[in-house]
Each structure stands twice: as C-alpha cells, then as structure tokens.
Amino acid sequence: MIKIVVDVFSGDNPRALIKGTAAAVNQYPDVHIVMPGDPEFLGSELALYDYDKTRLEILPASEVIGNDESPTVALRQKRDSSLVKGATLLKNDPEVGGMISAGSTGAILCCGIFVVGRIRGIDRPALAPILPTAGGGSVCLIDCGANSDCRSEYLAQFALLGASMMRSVCGVEDPRVAIVNVGVEGHKGNMLTAQTTKILKDMPVNFVGNMEARDALSGKYDVLVCDGFVGNVLLKSIEGTARYVMNDMVEALKKNAPAGLDLSFVEASEKEVMRNFDYNSYGGAFLLGCKKPIEKVHGAANEFTIPCAVGQTRSMILSGMVDKIVERLGQMERKTTEE
C-alpha cells in the first residue's frame, strides 16, 4: 500500500479538494490516503461520497496556515496546522511515501526544508511542474517559484533534480536539459546563466545548451532550468497568454462564422485545448530536493486536481526517485574527492 498525505485545508476550496480525494481513493486501489485537518469538517464532507473507507484516514489538526501568513512564523506558531502535522507525519512515518498540499509556496517550502529535510548535497529545494508540450510530450520547469534569488550551484542542482524527475515520473531515458535564456547562442545571457553553463558542462546530465522562452513548449527539451523568479514569470505568462489568445480566437470565430452555424464544436475544442494550459488539470508542481516527495497543487485547485496529483506522487514514490538522487549525488561526491 502506498501511503500519501493530502492536505486540502491550505487551499481556497477545501470542499472540492475533499471530493477529489475521495475520487482519488477510488481511482488508485493501491493508495492509502491520510488527511490532516478538522475531523468534524472532514468527516461530514467525506460522508457525501462513496469510497473505500479503509484506505482514507483522518489525522486531527486544528489549525490552517493561510496564504498571507509569514511561512517561517506560521511554521513555528501553528504546530497543529494541517500542513505541519502532515509534514511531520511524512518525516516520521516510514510507511508514508509522499505529501500533496494546496498550501502557499512559502509554507510548503518551509515545511520541506525544516520539517521533512533536504537531501544531502542539495542547497535549495525547487518547485517543478511538468507541462504538456507540442507533440504530446512533457517538460519540467525548475525552479518555478521556490527561490527568487539563486546562485549558479542551485541551478546546477535543479538540473540534476529535474532530470531525475523526468526519468522517474515520465520515463524519459536521457532527459535533455537546457538553461532558460535570452538566446540559444552560448555567449548570451546574464551572469547567472554564464556561471551555470560552466558548471553544467561538467555534470552528469545531458546538457544541451540554452533555450529561448518561445520554445518552452516545443517538445525539444525535457528539463528547463532557471531561477524561481524567471520560472514563475515563464509559467504564468504561458498560462495568461493561453487564456488571452483563446478568448480572442473564440470571439473572432463567433464574429466570422457563417450566420446560424451551431458553434458547440468551438466550445468543445476550446475546452480540449485549454486543458493543457490549465494548472488545475495537470496536477501540481513537485518540491524537489527534500527527503520525500512533496507536491504542491495550486491554491485554486479543483476536485479534478487531486486524483491527478495523487497519480503523480504515486509514480514518484514507486520510482524511488529520492533514493536515485541520493545515489547520484554520492557518485558525484566520490568522483570529486577522487580527482
């Protein structure tokens, strides 16, 4: 049985996420879910759904960490919050393999670092969503918001983490790693990309050079490495642009279509396409670099987000990714020591 903590309380809409959790229990017969939170609220909400009750347990937690709270203060003061209780269980119970939370990036990052703990050799855990690309593939963007100011060593570690995830979760054999940059030419970029390039050339990753942001979804790359500020801008601009282009297109189609035409196929096509550009439908972003996998789902996540996230965390646990990263870092360390 694969045990996963699901913290729904830090999000905007716990009710929908509880519904999604019940659905996830039904979808994955080998998954056992632990939900930290108010037992009364959880109990009455869960009573609305039909699911295997032997595989969903409640972990009492009386507090919730809000989106606007200082993560470090909240972590100290709200020891009985759903997020801290969940993270503590994740750390202490060897049977629990991973956690999913709808909490704020800051609070999840703090729990990852101070409760669960970092993998030795990783300076900063990073947030990494997996985005669908042209041609039906996927690409990992790391970091997309955990670390706004980065050193080149962090970015090099992100490359390692991202590549490991793409092998583990998406089955990509030798992930192509690129640095998000302002041009593909080697001399382009800023001080951070220049230093990162030097380090990556000597690392055990398939480093293929620079990538221009217009090619993020091209399918030509498997891992896109950048600091959390740039990654966040890139991710959100993809999301925003998709919405604007689609709105404009639907309006133009309505205006230009022959009079009287049934436009239900336009609506169906819109839904189909936007699913790929919508945070909620593709689960969440992994916080990589901690001793156990933690997945952050969007604050505005809905009921469909959770089954998808549970599936991803389940794959991550089954793949033994964290152990593989530890092993790879150990090899690098031994190599450096021998040299």
Place this chain on the structure above:
Amino acid sequence: MIKIVVDVFSGDNPRALIKGTAAAVNQYPDVHIVMPGDPEFLGSELALYDYDKTRLEILPASEVIGNDESPTVALRQKRDSSLVKGATLLKNDPEVGGMISAGSTGAILCCGIFVVGRIRGIDRPALAPILPTAGGGSVCLIDCGANSDCRSEYLAQFALLGASMMRSVCGVEDPRVAIVNVGVEGHKGNMLTAQTTKILKDMPVNFVGNMEARDALSGKYDVLVCDGFVGNVLLKSIEGTARYVMNDMVEALKKNAPAGLDLSFVEASEKEVMRNFDYNSYGGAFLLGCKKPIEKVHGAANEFTIPCAVGQTRSMILSGMVDKIVERLGQMERKTTEE
C-alpha cells in the same frame, strides 16, 4: 519634413525591408527616408517599386554588421557599415529625427550608447516594445533584452522612460507603471524588485505595484518594468505560447467541426488574432534612453514591419519625447539638489 534613417541590411531579409521602405514613403507624405547601404543593391531593388523618389535617399555604406559579430568589435572595425553610418548621421545631422534598424540588439545598443549617446541621467538605454492588450489597449514592456544584469536604479529609470513613451506614442495621460514580479503582494519578489519598489515609490511616475506575468496582456497596466532577461523571457513566451495555443486550437477545430463545413472562417480568424501576437505586425521595440529615438525591428521582420515602424518612429519624433524626458530628469535633479 521628418527625416528617418532606415537600416535594412542588418536583418535576415533586406529585399523585403526595402519593399517595405518604399511602401512607408508612400504611406507617410511628411516623412523623408535615408537608407544606408550598398547603393547598387539598394538602387536596383528600389527600382522595382513606385514611390516618391524625392523623399528617399541612399547613404553609401559598404559593410554590414552580422548578427553573430561581437557588437563592440564590429562598432570599432566596421565604420562603413550601414548601422554605424546611419547612427553617425543620426547623431550629426540635426534634421534627422530617428533611426530604424533590423540589426542585432547588441549592435544597436552599442550604436545607441557610443555613437548617438545617452540622455544625461540615464545609465542604460533599454529596449521597449509596445504590445497590444486585451480590450484593444497597449502596454510597454521595458527592458526586453538590452540589459541582462540590472541594478534597481536602472529599472527605476526604465519606468520613467516607459511612462514617457506611453504618453508620447500612445497618448496615455498618466501611465500605470508596474514591476513584473512573482506575485502582486508587496513582499514578494527578489532582491532587485524589492530595491526597485523602494525607489519607484519616490519617483514622479504612477507606480501601481507588482504585476504577475499572467496579467501582462490584461490591459490593467501601461508600463511593465523588469530587467532585460526577465523581459525577454516574458516577451518570447507570449509569442511562443500564442503560436502553440493557436496551432492546437486550429487542429481541434478541424477535428471537431461538422463534416463538410467550409473552414475558411477559421483561417481568417486565426490570421486576425495572431496579428496581435506577432512581432512583425507591430513594428519593433524602441531603444529608449538615447539622445534620439532608435527603433529595432526583428531580424526576421518582413515588408509590413517597416511602414508600421516608420509610423511609430514618426510619432515619437513629433511628440518630442526625448526633450520631455530630459526636462523631467532635470526637474528630478533640481528637486534632489534642493532637498
């Protein structure tokens, strides 16, 4: 008569740009164009088109600065290149009001700084395209690629330059200036945005706070301030995402449309929408902060780019924007001195 230099030789496709230049002469009866370059080539290409020959003159220049050359080396060694000749004329001839070039960002930036010269009080000129937003408005993104590593003072100056351009070129009375950031909350961001926020609060611009990248095209802002690395990533991801969303949508529409339906309205709608997300159709980006306006058009610009760019540079010259910036910087300086 408004005199503008148009350098077509540094682009990928001079022939198309020459055609566009002839068209621009026809479109703007008060514009006089000077084209630096190989007189023979220019002459034989221009002979293909019908335009008012009294308002287009050739400035002989035997060299071309390529996209892959080191800008500083090229500037020193290729004194007879179209770009350097054009920039030198712009600097020395009081009748010439502005320049348009299809050259590389680096080469144009070097010409702006070392040939034309910076406005006193501006540390770094910045590239600023004007993008169409939802609701038919427009937004200036500054810097979008001239300065990859920035100090907060540069960003504050970008705010001033961008606001001035939006007043001059787009007639926005009191441009709303925002910092591109990872969240709208004041405490979010990196060291650069934190420092820039402090400076902007005391500056004579309508600073409205942070903007998340998903709202870049929302129409809620008039000027988006960021370093050239982030701006470049934002701009190119808008461009790239628009293309991917549209491709997916057209494919989905074809698949879902009733059999036998004439889909020419889909193609027409696609063209209509993509015009707004296509670099070429909206002219170019201004290099702001130099003593005379310089507009960079995309290396892959086509014949339709030039008339659009000529119109923008013409507006910029007519508005007397550079003088207004000089005046505003002078006021700020006096205020600081008095305090």
